[in-house]
Amino acid sequence: xxxxxxxxxxxxxxxxxxxxxxxxxxxxxxxxxxxxxxxxxxxxxxxxxxxxxxxxxxxxxxxxxxxxxxxxxxxxxxxxxxxxxxxxxxxxxx
Numbered sequence: 250x251x252x253x254x255x256x257x258x259x260x261x262x263x264x265x266x267x268x269x270x271x272x273x274x275x276x277x278x279x280x281x282x283x284x285x286x287x288x289x290x291x292x293x294x295x296x297x298x299x300x301x302x303x304x305x306x307x308x309x310x311x312x313x314x315x316x317x318x319x320x321x322x323x324x325x326x327x328x329x330x331x332x333x334x335x336x337x338x339x340x341x342x343x
Contacts, residue, residue, distance in 0.1 A: 285310070285324075288324065310324050
């Protein structure tokens, strides 16, 4: 009965399980901040964003550093996220 709990506790103590709210590493935050600055979003403090937003920005900012209107619109949309977007899923079973 307690075996699954002991396994999870053991893995957590061994550092193999990260909490769901683990912050992104500093290198990722700095990388996203630099790319945001290049695109004209200097007023955005990336370290204050949610992990979900930072990862989404990282993925959106991959590739050539162009200043396309669509890319900037997508970045603005990500910056407006407030957590409710996590409730939407492609998987319609939930």
